[in-house]
Amino acid sequence: MKNTLTCREATRLLLEDEDRELPAADRIALQVHVKICFACQRFVSQLNFMRRATKAWRKHSETDVDDDRPG
Amino acid sequence: MSESLLAALERPQAFLGQSQLKTWLIGILKHKVVDQLRRHTREATILVGEDGEDLDDALFQADGHWRDAPRDWGDPDAACARQQFFEVLQTCCDQLPPVQARVFMMREWLELESNEICQELAITSSNLWVLLHRARLRLRDCLQVRWFSAAEAA
Numbered sequence: 160m161k162n163t164l165t166c167r168e169a170t171r172l173l174l175e176d177e178d179r180e181l182p183a184a185d186r187i188a189l190q191v192h193v194k195i196c197f198a199c200q201r202f203v204s205q206l207n208f209m210r211r212a213t214k215a216w217r218k219h220s221e222t223d224v225d226d227d228r229p230g
Numbered sequence: 231m232s233e234s235l236l237a238a239l240e241r242p243q244a245f246l247g248q249s250q251l252k253t254w255l256i257g258i259l260k261h262k263v264v265d266q267l268r269r270h271t272r273e274a275t276i277l278v279g280e281d282g283e284d285l286d287d288a289l290f291q292a293d294g295h296w297r298d299a300p301r302d303w304g305d306p307d308a309a310c311a312r313q314q315f316f317e318v319l320q321t322c323c324d325q326l327p328p329v330q331a332r333v334f335m336m337r338e339w340l341e342l343e344s345n346e347i348c349q350e351l352a353i354t355s356s357n358l359w360v361l362l363h364r365a366r367l368r369l370r371d372c373l374q375v376r377w378f379s380a381a382e383a384a
Binding site for chain 2: 165209211219
């Protein structure tokens with residue numbers, strides 16, 4: 160089994176992980192990579208950020224339906 | 231197309247408070263995406279045709295390392311406390327290529343599971359992942375430029 164991912168491969172898997180359950184081998188390879196890769200740790204944080212922000216945005220809009228911005 | 235329909239398509243988030251509209255919106259989004267897919271003879275065409283850029287090549291060196299390491303975005307709650315941030319997020323979503331934007335909306339706004347979206351749109355899961363992969367990378371790039379870098383420059 161290939162046990163080293165490049166950042167490019169890790170990023171693809173991290174993005175897929177948002178939308179499906181990764182196979183165990185991919186999940187493990189990803190954990191190994193992210194543990195030692197500072198840049199990909201940042202990317203993980205950015206994905207978490209985007210997920211939380213989208214959720215907050217939706218809630219914000221739902222409670223603020225009268226907000227009528229022009230455009 | 232009616233005014234309210236246009237409004238709902240442009241700002242679906244304003245209409246999603248009423249859950250009975252969800253089914254209605256899914257129908258509209260589905261219709262729009264299917265229509266766009268149909269204009270291309272093969273499913274793969276839309277993936278290249280709408281968005282030919284290889285986003286990954288722009289992000290990574292030939293050896294697979296990041297060209298520029300992702301930045302520290304800090305605390306999401308701090309950004310989300312500001313109305314302006316949601317306006318930027320809206321702008322960034324508006325700028326996504328149409329199919330990507332709608333698929334992303336189905337996933338994030340309507341919270342549909344991947345298999346539900348694939349079923350609704352009759353696309354393969356690998357094509358769905360390509361669309362969402364690109365949507366998320368574009369969104370990330372847009373937020374970096376319009377929110378985080380803009381704040382640093384101010």
